[in-house]
Amino acid sequence: MEIRYPATVEQQEDDSFLVQFVDLPDTFTEGQTREEALFNAGEVLSAMLAWRLDEAKDVPAPSQKVKGAQYIAPDAKTQAAMLLRLARGERSLSELARALETSWPAVKRLEDPTHWPSLKTLDRAAAALGKRLVLVLE
Numbered sequence: 001m002e003i004r005y006p007a008t009v010e011q012q013e014d015d016s017f018l019v020q021f022v023d024l025p026d027t028f029t030e031g032q033t034r035e036e037a038l039f040n041a042g043e044v045l046s047a048m049l050a051w052r053l054d055e056a057k058d059v060p061a062p063s064q065k066v067k068g069a070q071y072i073a074p075d076a077k078t079q080a081a082m083l084l085r086l087a088r089g090e091r092s093l094s095e096l097a098r099a100l101e102t103s104w105p106a107v108k109r110l111e112d113p114t115h116w117p118s119l120k121t122l123d124r125a126a127a128a129l130g131k132r133l134v135l136v137l138e
Contacts, residue, residue, distance in 0.1 A: 004071035008069060009034065016030050019070075053113050054114075077113050080122060084122075093107050
């Protein structure tokens with residue numbers, strides 16, 4: 001699964017660019033150039049999703065095929081936390097900890113968007129959830 005959120009990019013009267021996320025109306029940013037605005041959008045998206053995860057707030061799934069939208073991915077830590085939480089589904093953290101033969105706090109850190117899990121740990125967690133870890137560089 002790939003996590004990319006659709007956003008609209010609009011040039012403003014002062015020639016700056018405003019980026020607003022379709023699925024997260026309270027998440028927006030701007031930049032003096034289109035490139036700066038899109039870079040800032042990745043940063044603000046990561047921060048907002050991390051906050052929602054930390055606060056146990058609802059994290060909406062990204063809309064697909066939004067006409068004219070620019071799709072933006074959050075940072076790797078936030079994506080990893082979201083993907084593991086989605087893959088875990090209704091399974092408890094304790095169940096995953098037993099499958100990984102580790103502690104509950106260690107598994108809880110895997111869903112913490114401020115934590116950098118190792119690739120080995122992510123791969124083991126994916127396998128325990130019946131998934132496969134796939135990396136993509138852009």
